[in-house]
Amino acid sequence: MTAEAPTPHRIATISVLTSPLAQPGGGDAGGLNVYVVETARRFAAVGVQVDIFTRAAAPRLPPVVELCDGVLVRHVPAGPAREIDKGALPRVLGEFADGMLRTRGEYDVVHAHHWLSGRVGALVARARGVPLVQSMHSLGLVKNAVLPGGEGSAPMLQIAGENAVIAAADRLVANTAQESDQLIALYGAAPERVHTVHPGVDLTLFRPGSRSQARARLGIPEDAVVLLFAGRVQRLKGPDILMRAAAEVLRADPDLGHRLVVAFVGGPSGDGQADPDQLTKLATDLGLGAHVRVEPPCPHPELADWYRAATLVVVPSRAETFGLVAVEAQACGTPVVAAAVGGLQTAVRGGVSGVLVEGHDPVRYAEVIRELMHNPARLATLRKGALSHAAGFGWGEAVDRLIAVYRAAIAGVRGQP
Structure with missing residues (x-):
């Protein structure tokens, strides 16, 4: 100095x-x-x-x-x-x-x-x-x-x-x-x-923990496959992309019908405030009503539980200057499937802490999600990579x-x- x-x-x-x-x-x-x-x-x-x-x-x-x-x-x-x-x-x-x-x-x-x-x-x-x-x-x-x-x-x-x-x-x-x-x-x-x-990110708060205990606190079955979207519900963040991808996953793997949980934790924002029920309506239209949970924004300790409870956190943003949700999720040991746009290319290390998806085609997201769901060894490797990558933030x-x-x-x- x-x-x-x-x-x-x-x-x-x-x-x-x-x-x-x-x-x-x-x-x-x-x-x-x-x-x-x-x-x-x-x-x-x-x-x-x-x-x-x-x-x-x-x-x-x-x-x-x-x-x-x-x-x-x-x-x-x-x-x-x-x-x-x-x-x-x-x-x-x-x-x-x-x-x-x-x-x-x-x-x-x-x-x-x-x-x-x-x-x-x-x-x-x-x-x-x-x-x-x-x-x-x-x-x-x-x-x-x-x-x-x-x-x-x-x-x-x-x-x-x-x-x-x-x-x-x-x-x-x-x-x-x-x-x-x-x-x-x-x-x-x-x-x-x-x-x-x-x-x-606050690495003392967003850290690994028991998935079983997190799911029990949130009322999620132990054997569920949980796809999580966290953040403001607006078109720019792409919640509709995850919803349509989940429908594709269920269509390709109907046996998941009793295990799939698609959770959206966040409130309407921007253009979404004019239609706060858009996610519920889209879920019904796609036949996903029984699989979708729409939760309001929550304090960080509860959000950390959602990250720990998730199988994958999906961040399909159409634009993103950074992607704090992606780093928070990885700090909890959960891999991320994210759009290869803007700051998400820094927040997620493709192939190491998660998967970066080119474009915003729900079918492509569904393919990536299904590939990871059917490859437990790959998921375990990404969990380790997620923790290592997030430690630098x-x-x-x-x-x-x-x-x-x-x-x-x-x-x-x-x-x-």
Whole structure:
């Protein structure tokens, strides 16, 4: 450490899209929430204070909530004190920025998560004379490439906002090398400002355990073949692909009729919120009603049980900047069948910790699933590989690398004329 690159003492983290106190797995709460909370906890553990600014989205919320020693969640009044559609959030960003600027105290760096937060962060960072570090978490141009003009695609307002934030940021943090390449190729980000920092998982929570005990706690038969989807239920995440693949598996292996369990743990999100019963209806249409369990988002200890109970975790996302679910599952010793897209190609080591599937054809997913179900030795090898691969994704290394990014950003701002 040098005088030109000091360690930050206090960070202003911005999460406009969703509160860090929300339960991940439904609505707009997902990996972003986990990332913000887990990094903040670990920053605090090494003596770096964190204030997380989020919108006051409910009446009578306390202005400040202590998440843990050294981490405060600050509720900023901006727009109505209730949940609003994220399409309306751009209209309250100015009010949000004003609320942040009225907060007393000095910050060494502003770290914004998602483009909406970045719009606020750019204003606050410049007003305070500190650097803006930006994490996008999703990219509209990537989403539009897989959902062209359809439900869930990103509007042009978002694309324009993303471009503005990427241009304004002093440093950009990408979850994977693929995302770094996308920031540079699609948005013209300066390569020297882009840093790749893999997210982590809580390896003390997501760890191997007794499958029998997990299944007993969840009410799953001991001899079941369990295919698990965990996360927000929206088209981008591909829950329909798993449902159709499961129907193909059952068609090809009718003897599985008394053993197959297809579990979806998560709530409707995005376009899925307009049709919260879509999974149940699709299951009925495909003749899978008796085999499907649709469960609400759950706390991490229960989610870890679901991972341990699963035969395979299936992550058929049409786009994914990282794929936290895939790493969490592998940390519990469960192999993953995932789409060979975006960050999943980093989160899953194909052929070692799971199988990466090209394309999104349910028939191909069914073939992969059936092949693994009928090859216990292969499954056992993948379980060992899953544990080994996930062990490299602890939060400690991620936080160390983020602090290095902050140091570089601070030094860069102080070095400007």
